Each structure stands twice: as C-alpha cells, then as structure tokens.
Amino acid sequence: MEFIIISTLNGVIYGLLLFMVSAGLTLIFGMMGILNFAHASFYMLGAYVGYTLSALVDFWVGLIVAPLLVGAVGILVERYMLRRVHSFGHAHELLLTFGLALIFEELIKLFFGDFPVNYRMPEELHFAAFTVFGTDYPFYRLFIGVVAVIMFVALFVLLARTRIGIVVRAAERLPKMAESLGHNIPLVFMGVFGVGAALAGLAGAVAGAYFPTNPNMALELGVIVFVVVVVGGLGSLKGSLVASLMIGLFSSFSIGLDWSLASLLSLIGLGDWAESVGGLLTMTISSISGTIPFLLMLIVLLVRPAGLMGDRN
C-alpha cells in the first residue's frame, strides 16, 4: 500500500514535469512540423539560468527570468536559424536543431563544468507537505506539480478561449488560408517557438532545483520527452498530458518491481527452465526500467504512429 501511494504520487509529479517540457515540443511539431532536438536543451538552459540567478540574486527572480530568457533564445533560434534552413527541407531543420543541442551542451560544460551544480530550492519551500507511512513527503514535489497544472490551464485557456488562440490554431491547421486572411504567420510561428522554449525553460528552473542539474540532463530528459510526444500523438496537447502521466507512473512503478519474465514463467511451471537460460528472462523490471519507455515508443510508432490522441500520421 505504501509502495502504491508513494509511487503514484511520484509518478504523477514526474509526469507533470514531463508534460511541462513536452507541451512546447508538441505544439512546435504540430504547427511547424519540426521535431526540435534542441527542446530539452531549453529545459537545461532554464535550469542553469535558474541556478545562476538563485546564487546571484534570488530563487524567485530566477524562476521569472529563466523562462523569459530561454524564450528569447528560442525566438532568436527560430528567426535567424530555422527560418534560414526552412527552404532546404525538414531534414535540415531537424539536423540544425540537433547541432544546436550539441552546442548548448558544450556551452554549459564550458561555463559550469562537466559535473552537477548545487542548485537548491529556497529554504521557505523546504519542508514536508505531509507524512505518509512515517516518511515526510517533500512540499517541493507538490510545488512542481502545481506549477505544471497552472501552466496547463493557462495554455489551454489561451488556446481555446482567446483570439490569439484562434489565430494560432488556424495557423496550425491551414497556414496558407490564415495568411491570406491577413495574419502574420511567420510571427505566429516565431511566437509559438518562443513560448514553447519558455515553457521548457520554466520547467528547467523549477525542476532543476529538485532533480540534479548537470550537462547530461538535456540528453537524458530529451529522449524521454520524445517518447512522450510520440506516445501522446505528435501535435496533440491533451495526448501529451496523458502520455506524460502514463510514462511518469510507468517509470516510478517499474523501479520498485522485481518481477522478471522468469517469475511470470514460473506461474506455468517453467520457472526453473527460465532461471537456467538466464539473460533476458531473469532480468527484473526494476533493472531494465530504462528500456520500458523506448519499448512503448517503438510499439506506438509501429502500431499506431498517430499516437494516443493524434489525428494524423
């Protein structure tokens, strides 16, 4: 019981964090058709901006400045780089963002060194929210979740209930038509890219203070975020929320399970045989928990490439 409750809490909050990063990625893909390899780098940049400002000024200042700064970086990338290679085709856009991800990683190593930095949450947030089964549950985890929920609601209202949202959705569905009606589509694209980057930056500034902040964080989270947007359906915001929660729960539960294929086979009397074969059959779920998201992504890509909620291939 304890395992289930703690794992659910951790899983939901990790999922919400994944959602914060993947929301921008899926919006950008849905609109511009670009799979942005540098998106997780924006998350990392956010964490490092947050770290620098929390050391120099204050945690809360970092929390506000990080998304703005990272959003500005995103706008520059879109305006002066992506737009330039657009005419060379999607493959080049993909490769460009891929190169940018490498550069961001190396720049971070240049300034901050190739090791984790000590980015800490402020003292006023460092307390236990409640106690379950004798262990304190840190308030900061809930804080991460709350920020993500606020973000989702704000994004949803913006897209579904405002004039800007209508233009953005029109630009996504029929860019040529929206442009003929007098809307500045390149500006909309730039704005969406900037907002997407800013959201990733905010996620980095919030989560970096709890999870480790190091030059590998972009790479580690980046692949998982790809899994999320693929499983949720490229371009679907709701899909990526569902997929984020799913992946979050999967990974928090799988860490604690020491089932293996052998224990499954022993139910039908083949346990000893499986033990003697070894290899894949005796690996516990907890030890290969890292592979589960990729298996899931492969299955979705091969069976239903549109994802859970995407409506196109």
Add this chain to the structure above:
Amino acid sequence: MKTPLIIAAVLAVLAGLPPFLDLGLQNALVNVLIASLFALAFNLLVGQAGLLSFGHAAYFGVGAFATLHLMRVVEDGLGFPTPLLPLAGALTGLVVGAIAGFFATMRSGVYFALVTLAIAELFHALAPRWQGLFGGEAGLSSMRMPWQGITFGSTLEVYYLALGWVVLSICLLWAYTRTPFGRLTLALRDNEQRVRFLGYDAHATKVIVFAISAMFSGIAGSLQAMSNEVANYSLFSSHVSAEVVLYAFVGGSTVFFGPLLGAAIFTLFAYLISDLTRSWLLYQGLIFVLVMLYAPTGIGGVVQYHARHWPRLDWSRLTGPYALGGLGGVLVAGAAVFLTETLSVLFDEPYAVARRDAGGGYPPFEAFGTAWDPLSVLTWLVPVALFAAGLFVLARARRTIAEEWDAIRSDPAAEAAGDAAGEATR
C-alpha cells in the same frame, strides 16, 4: 578523368606513409579508417535512400560485441583466422539490421528517425544490465591472437588489416551504387510513389538497403573492437550515433566520398588538437551548424559544384575573392577560438583557486602563451576586433563571389556544359 589518379595517390599515401609515423598518429589513422567506413555505411541509408537514421550506433555496437565474442572463442583455441574476424561483425550487422530495418522502414521521415533512435536507446539501456551478452557495465575484452606468423601485436599490423577491410568495403559500397539495385535506391529517395507504381516492392527494397548499411556499420564496429580489444555499452550511446551524422553531413551526404571527407577531417582534427583544447566538441558542433546554415550540401557538395562548373571557372577573377573569404573566415574563427579558450580558462577550477589566492580579485590568466588581464578592455577588444574585421571582410568577399557566380551561371553555354559534366560525374 582525374578521379582515379587522386584515389590512387591517396591509397599510395595510406599504404606507404604509416610506418614512418609515430604510434599516436598510427592509432589516429586507424580511427580515421574506421570512422570513414562507418560514415560511408551510414550515408548509404541517408544519402542514397533518403532515410535519416539517428541510431546507427546500434549496428556499429553489435558488430563490435559480436567480434569480441568470436575473439574470446579464438582465444580459447578455435582456429578462426584473425584477419577474417570482421566477418562476425558483418554478419551480425546484417541480421540485426534486417530485423531493425524491417520495422523502422515501415515508417518514413521523422517517424523513421524516431524508430531508429528508439532501437539504439533500447540497446543502450539494455546492454549494461545484460551480463552474458554485453558484459554488463564493464563490457567485454579480449586479445588479438596471432595467425600464420602475423602477431597482430603492433598498431601497424592492425592498421594494415583495417586498411584492407575498409578499402574492400568502400569498393563494394561504390560498386553497389552502380548496380541496378543501387539505382533503384536512388529512385526510392527521389520518388517513392513512382517506384511503387513501377511494380517494385518499396518496403522490401528499403529493408535490404537498411541491412546492407547496418552490415558495413557492423564491419566498422568490428574493426574498432579489434583495434581496442574492448567494448562496453557506451558504444550504443547517442554520441556515437551523433558523430556519424556530423561526419556525413559536414562532409556532404549528396556526394559518395563526402562522408569519408567529413570523417577523416573530424577524426584527424580531434586527434591533433585534443591536447590543445578541451572544447573540441563545441567547435565540432559550431562547424556542423555553420555548414547546415551556409553550405547545406556540405564540403563535398561545394567541391562537386565547382567540379561541375570547372571549364567555365575563371580563376584569375575568383582567386582574389576566395582568398579574401578565407581571410574573413580565419578572422571570425580566431575570434571564436579566443573567446572559447579564454572563457574555458576563466570558468575552470584552477582559476577559481587562483582567485581565492588573490583574495577574490581577478588575477591575470595564461592563454595562447601570454598573460591576459581579465579586467582590461584590451583583452576583450581582441575578439571583438577580430570578429568585426572578419565579418566585414566576409561580407565583401561574399558579394564579389556571388557576382562572379551569377556571371558563370547566367552564361547558357556554361550551364549546358556544366550539366553535361554533372551528369557524367554522377
């Protein structure tokens, strides 16, 4: 044609020079050979079939592990000839590639890239846990066994073994592009739908291309395993997949020998300047992004473009602007290098210690053989001046070069001749 002459000259140098080089350089050349083969194998997929894979480390890795397993058996007394060990990598690469390719090529575009990425990540996540097959986190190691009086103990012997395999593989890859099936691969890239209407099975074709590409990647991995005598799960990491993408696109994926060029330049550079700087990967990334922005066909593409228009190029008019452009490039690169290296000194641990010793001030630092004052305007004027001058020169050179090329292209006779030459070189 001059091309056979150039190839013969390169081969002669590769065969004759290494005995006179020091051990480090010999080792670097082995790595150049392996990287070249890997890049060409990768490019069979991306350049010829138009399928962008982000997970080629998987096939490089399985080739390496298969070879190490075979080497261990040979160590225990199996009489398998050492020079033929890469066959294990080739076979494993082919089989794993055929299976992975069957699934990956069910999708195209971004989705194909994601499937290949996921497959490589699966290997990367599984390998450190799988003791029997991949040796766990420590990996596998073995020794090269002597064969027919050849000990394979020295780097030079490994070099010649690698050279033989790489030249043979490149010849096969080149021959492949000349076969009807190789032409079909190109057609698949240009218009898949038409290929299907012509009655070909597009999926089967793609699977075969994928498997062949994986097979040659497996040979490259195999040579790596033989050269290092160890392999661990880091062979599957996304860095390996990333490197080969960089090689192929900086070298030029539209030209057959382009990726080879990229691999050779990057690998040699990495060796030559790795003692001088820790920021090589940053420079590598910057070069890649600049190529993507300003020369999307890569170095090979630029060279090919010139070769195609060769008869009409008036070098008495072009040399000046090109030299000017080169100067601008050197100035801008100088500014970037100065900035990177000073920053890497200023943000490094030793400088923090020096600051503490100096009581929190900013003591002068050492870079490029002299001492610099971090608080002096003069220090920071160096990169700014270099950058501004470089940009100015580059802008001027670019204008004149563009004018010259407009003149070359607008000449209808030149265009016809260029096209004919282009067709002939394809």
